[in-house]
Amino acid sequence: MALRVAYLVNLYPAGSHTFVRREIEALERRGVIVDRIALRGESGDLVDERDRQERSRTRYVLAQGAGGLVASLLRTLLRSPRRLWHAARLAWRMSRESERPLAIHLVYLAEACVLCQWTALSHADHLHAHFATNSAEVAMLAHALGGPPYSFTAHGSDIMDRPAQVGLPLTVGHAAFVVAVCSFGRSQIFKWVPQTLWDRVQVVRCGLQPGYGSGSPPAAQQRRRLLCIGRLSKEKGQLLLVQAAKLLADAGVDFEIVLAGDGPLRGEVESLAARLQLSARVRITGWLDASGIEQQLRDARALVVPSLSEGLPVVIMEAMAASRPVVAPYLAGIPELIEAGRNGWLYPAGDTRALASAMQACLLTADDELLRMADAARADVWRAHDVDTEAGKLAELFRHSARSAHQATAAITAES
Numbered sequence: 001m002a003l004r005v006a007y008l009v010n011l012y013p014a015g016s017h018t019f020v021r022r023e024i025e026a027l028e029r030r031g032v033i034v035d036r037i038a039l040r041g042e043s044g045d046l047v048d049e050r051d052r053q054e055r056s057r058t059r060y061v062l063a064q065g066a067g068g069l070v071a072s073l074l075r076t077l078l079r080s081p082r083r084l085w086h087a088a089r090l091a092w093r094m095s096r097e098s099e100r101p102l103a104i105h106l107v108y109l110a111e112a113c114v115l116c117q118w119t120a121l122s123h124a125d126h127l128h129a130h131f132a133t134n135s136a137e138v139a140m141l142a143h144a145l146g147g148p149p150y151s152f153t154a155h156g157s158d159i160m161d162r163p164a165q166v167g168l169p170l171t172v173g174h175a176a177f178v179v180a181v182c183s184f185g186r187s188q189i190f191k192w193v194p195q196t197l198w199d200r201v202q203v204v205r206c207g208l209q210p211g212y213g214s215g216s217p218p219a220a221q222q223r224r225r226l227l228c229i230g231r232l233s234k235e236k237g238q239l240l241l242v243q244a245a246k247l248l249a250d251a252g253v254d255f256e257i258v259l260a261g262d263g264p265l266r267g268e269v270e271s272l273a274a275r276l277q278l279s280a281r282v283r284i285t286g287w288l289d290a291s292g293i294e295q296q297l298r299d300a301r302a303l304v305v306p307s308l309s310e311g312l313p314v315v316i317m318e319a320m321a322a323s324r325p326v327v328a329p330y331l332a333g334i335p336e337l338i339e340a341g342r343n344g345w346l347y348p349a350g351d352t353r354a355l356a357s358a359m360q361a362c363l364l365t366a367d368d369e370l371l372r373m374a375d376a377a378r379a380d381v382w383r384a385h386d387v388d389t390e391a392g393k394l395a396e397l398f399r400h401s402a403r404s405a406h407q408a409t410a411a412i413t414a415e416s
Contacts, residue, residue, distance in 0.1 A: 004033040006124040010135045012038035013051040015287045019206045019314045026391035048289035061111045069110035076113045087144040097166040112141035125402035131158040136171045149176040149401045156311015168192040176401040179204045182312040182333030207387030213322030216298045219374040220367035225256045227300035229315040232263035237306035246276045247356035259284045297322040302362045320381035323374040327358045343377035
C-alpha cells in the first residue's frame, strides 16, 4: 500500500515557498501520496501557474470559519474527551512562556481538531509540518488528539523566533523526528532541547529539481548586474544593500542591482534609493514566477544576499545551479555551501562596508576567474541539494515512522 503523508504549512502555496512544492513533487515521484493542507492561503493573486494549481489541490483549515472550528472542537469533546483534555494541557504548556496568549493556543487546538478529523478520513500514515512555529504546534496537538505521528522541518529563521524556541522541547519531544535544513539549524535546535532528543533531529536539505538552471549564459557576459531575490523585509537586509550600493557609486564602480521580490519594506527601500540618488541603479521587479526568477538569474553576474537573519536560503541554491557565484554573509548555514574564493564571496553580516567591498570584488573579478567560480558553484550545489535525493531521505523517515506506529498499534491490539 502506498505511503500517505499529510503536509501542513501555515501559508501555502506562496511565492516564497517554492521549496515546499518541489519537495512535495519529488515525494510524489517516489510514489508517496501527499495531501496538501494549509492553515491559510495567500490573500493576493499568485504569479506562478504551478502555485495556482497547488492552491486548487490544497485544503484550508481556516476556511472553515470560526463556526467550523468550534464545531470540530465540540465533536472532539464528545468523541474523545480524554484526548482533548490532554491536548488542551499541551496547548496550555505551550502558552506559558510564549509571547502569545492562551487564547491563541486554544485556536491552534481547534485547528488541530479539524486537522485530526481530516487525516483520519484520508487514512494518512504521517503528518509533516513545515516551519517550527504554529504549524508545528498544530501538528503536535493533532497527534495528541489521536492523529498520525508527526514531524516538522525547521528552516532557520523560524527557530530564531522566541515563541518557537521555547516550545521546541515539547514539539520535538512529541515528534517522530524533526528535520533541519542545514547543520547550523540542527545546532540551534540542540540548544533548546535535552541531549536525549538530539538523535531525533535529522538534516535533510532543501533541493532543486533536475535540470534547474541549465542553459544559463556564462556569468562573465553579465558585466554589471547583481541580483537580490527575496521578500522585502527587515531581516532580509535590503536597506543594508542600498547603503552598500551608495558606497560603490561613490567609488565610481559601474553596477546595477535588481531586487526580485516584494514586501512590506518596498516603500522604505525605494525612498532610501531615491534619497541616495540610486533610483537609476536599483530596480525592484515585484514578485516573479519561477520562469521570471530563472530569467533574472540568467541576466545577472552574481547573486547578492544582504540578509541579517537566515537559515540556508534556497535562492543561493538556485543561483549556484544557474552557474552564478554568490555574495553572502558569514551567517547561519550559508558557509556550509558558500566557500570564499571558490564559489563566492563571504562578508561579516550587517557590515555595510564589507558588503560593498565584496560586491566590488565580484564586479571587478576577471572573466576567467569568474567562470571558474561559476562552474564550482554549479558543481557544489548539486552535490548536496538534489531534491530527489533529499526527498528519498525524507520518504524513508516517513516510512520508518509509519511502520513504528503500525507496530505499536498492532501490539496494543494483541494485548487487548
